[in-house]
Amino acid sequence: MRRNTIQKTAIEKVFRQHERPLGIDEVVTYGRELVKSLNQATVYRNLKILIEDGWLERIAHPVLGVLYERTGKGHHHHFYCRECDLTFDLPGCPVNEDDATPEGFIVEDHELFLFGICPSCD
Amino acid sequence: MRRNTIQKTAIEKVFRQHERPLGIDEVVTYGRELVKSLNQATVYRNLKILIEDGWLERIAHPVLGVLYERTGKGHHHHFYCRECDLTFDLPGCPVNEDDATPEGFIVEDHELFLFGICPSCD
DNA sequence: AAGTTATTGCAAATGCATTTGCATTATCAT
DNA sequence: ATGATAATGCAAATGCATTTGCAATAACTT
Numbered sequence: 397m398r399r400n401t402i403q404k405t406a407i408e409k410v411f412r413q414h415e416r417p418l419g420i421d422e423v424v425t426y427g428r429e430l431v432k433s434l435n436q437a438t439v440y441r442n443l444k445i446l447i448e449d450g451w452l453e454r455i456a457h458p459v460l461g462v463l464y465e466r467t468g469k470g471h472h473h474h475f476y477c478r479e480c481d482l483t484f485d486l487p488g489c490p491v492n493e494d495d496a497t498p499e500g501f502i503v504e505d506h507e508l509f510l511f512g513i514c515p516s517c518d
Numbered sequence: 519m520r521r522n523t524i525q526k527t528a529i530e531k532v533f534r535q536h537e538r539p540l541g542i543d544e545v546v547t548y549g550r551e552l553v554k555s556l557n558q559a560t561v562y563r564n565l566k567i568l569i570e571d572g573w574l575e576r577i578a579h580p581v582l583g584v585l586y587e588r589t590g591k592g593h594h595h596h597f598y599c600r601e602c603d604l605t606f607d608l609p610g611c612p613v614n615e616d617d618a619t620p621e622g623f624i625v626e627d628h629e630l631f632l633f634g635i636c637p638s639c640d
Numbered sequence: 641a642a643g644t645t646a647t648t649g650c651a652a653a654t655g656c657a658t659t660t661g662c663a664t665t666a667t668c669a670t
Numbered sequence: 671a672t673g674a675t676a677a678t679g680c681a682a683a684t685g686c687a688t689t690t691g692c693a694a695t696a697a698c699t700t
Binding site: 475506514 | 578580581597600606608609610612613614615616617618619620621622623624625626627628629630631632633634635636637640
């Protein structure tokens, strides 16, 4: 049976506190503010569990590699700030699905990343 | 001084023959049809040179990892076929830059991937 | 044609992200 | 409170993509 550990609880809290996609190192760093002994292997194990549980999902970031973010946000995209290296969720979708469908191709889904400078860094 | 080898020439030809982003393995495989002894390390070395020369550029594919494609195609996006695993260039851009710019963010660039089934696999 | 040396092929080495073995610790059912 | 065992921390091990050392080969200059 699955047990609730303080490290798993801490990891979940990290995602609730930071409403944006996080990398493993960020989860470890922020998680240690809650559980100082938190180990990277433990983070990996729990991220896997949270993904299996459908609480998190993995995203492939073009610059940062693998990031994790909470599920259930609906269709949205991401903005990567080249200054602070953080990735933010973007509400809405600026992609015109019709224009996006080329001759003969069946478009099932899409993924968009915007790059630039975030409000804090501007 | 830089020498023109048959393997470098072959690698360039591979990209000219297949007008789509290619992964290392594809370059090796197609390249060997032109130069049977072609080695993977040689491909890596030449891809690096072609990038330095501005003839190729690296793209981070959300599913396939690193792909390489010819430069000079102008702004465009990519379509990944989940059936055949190939990635195609898409002409035009279905992203509304204005809608894409959230409050306070400065958008400098963007990257879009479409997922679905290509004409050959449909 | 001959010599110089950039490039290749091959195998071993790196660099990283992620996983795993194991002794120790902590959670939870009883 | 106690026992059974899931989860943790740590370090070593994996798995991959990419790089590198080196002897052999091939491109060019003369």
